[in-house]
Amino acid sequence: MSLSSSTEKSEGFRLRARLRALYHGTSHTAVRFRVAVLVIDLAIIAFFIAGPILKEGGIVFYIVDYMIAALLAADLAARAWCYSNIRDWLKKPIVWMDLFILATLLFPAWLFSLGFLRVLRLWTLINSDFFWRTIGHRYDDTRVEDVTKALVALVTFIFVATGFVYTSFLGQTEGLSxxxxxxxxxxxxxxTTGYGDILLPGTWGRVVSIVIMLTGVTLFVRxxxxxxRPHKVRFPCDRCGLQVHDPDAVHCKACGNLLCIPDDGGH
Structure with a gap:
């Protein structure tokens, strides 16, 4: 092995170690880095939500679009590089969702009709370990996490459905302009308010309306x-691995193992 190739390999290992420390570490630098990534992610999601309106801006919209594509591609490449096995990383549905979103950014003219699916980035972000590992143990609480995920699922569905209706029925329905x-x-x-001032045309429009109503009711119920739901805390049992318990639990419900769950004061 030549000296140059050995040096390149060593630099590659150092870069991977650095990326792992930033994406998975617990240092203040790593947490600040992940918070900055989350802030950028949320700004990108806001752009996705406002995309149908901002598209009227012409060339500026496409410039921002490709800038976001570069940021998302860099983030995905960094996550893949610091992952131990890229094949395992590619097996995650969330990764494929992000790759699809990246494709809509790289080819906006061809995939604009599917651009509303970019809002799914909000769902993938909130359901990622990266998000919950970054916000810290203050919110390492099953109720907070479950409520947040349920609300985000509802909000995501609203904007995905809105984008689909806008893309598919604009100009075909009275009142939908x-x-x-x-x-x-x-x-x-x-x-299920259904004022009736906007009605989607045809059988396909009725099917879309039914899907929106049924899915919306389901998400509201969730x-x-x-x-x-009764409050739970996340505290893995070191014997059986049960992840959640009652806040005042002394023994694990699954195996009876003695627990020592810290209280709010950290004791």
Missing amino acids: GYVDALYFTVTSLT VGQTLL
Whole structure:
């Protein structure tokens, strides 16, 4: 092995170690880095939500679009590089969702009709270990996590459904002349309010309306269940591995092992 190839390999190992420390470490630098990534992610998601309106900006929209594509590609490449086995990394559905979102950013002219699916980035972000590892143990709470995920699932569905209605039925329905109209129709449909001032045409339109209503009711029920569910804490049992327990549990419900769950004061 030549000296140059050995040096390149050594630099590659150092880069991988550095990326792992940033993405998976617990140091203040790593946490600050991940918080910065999350802030950028949330800004990107805001751009995705406002995309149908911002697209009227012409060339500026596409410039921002490709800048976001570069950021997302760099982030995915860094995550893949610091992962032990890239094949295992590619088996994750969330990764494929992010890759699809990247494709819509790289080819906006061809995949614009599917651009509304970019909002799924919000769902993949909130359901990632990266998000919950970054915000810290203050929110390492099953109720907070479950409620957050349920609310994000509802919000994500609202904007995905809005984007689909906007893309598929714009100009075909009386009263549906813009993105806000599509959002209004989606919200009134999933809440089963149904004022009737906007009706999607044909059999396909009725099917879409039914799906929005049924899915919306299901997601609302899920939010209610997570709000009313008894409070649990995440504390893995070192014997059987049960992940969640009652806050005042002394023994594991699954195996009877003695637990020592810290209270709010850290004792």
